[in-house]
Amino acid sequence: MKCYYVYILASKKNGTLYIGVTNDLRQRVHQHTCAMVPGFTKRYSMHRLVYFETFRRIGDALTAEKRLKKWSRQWKIRLIEEHNPQWKDLYEDQAQRNGFPPARE
DSSP states (O other): OEEEEEEEESEEESEEEEEEEESSSHHHHHHHHOOOOOOOOHHOOOEEEEEEEESSSSHHHHHHHHHHHHSSSHHHHHHHHHOTTTTOOOOOOOHHHTTTOOOOO
C-alpha cells in the first residue's frame, strides 16, 4: 500500500519551519539532511523532522499540506509540541524502528 506523508522540518527547537509532502519520507528527509535539495531547506539548515502525518491518498496529503501552510506559526508550534514536546528528530526514531507507520484509514 502506498503512503503519502505531510511533514514539518525544523532548524532547531522553535526555529525556522518547513512543511512538505512526499511519498517516501525516509528518502526525502535524507535528501534534506544531506543538503541535496537546493533552496529553502538547505539555506536554513532544515535537518530535524519534528512532525509527520500519513495518508493513503495524495489528494488528502496535499490538502493537509496546504492547510498547515496557512496556519499561523503559533498553531504550527502547538501542533509540534502536542505530538513531539521535546522536538526530537523523528527521522532517527523511525529509522531505528525499521520505518514509518502505514497510512491511516
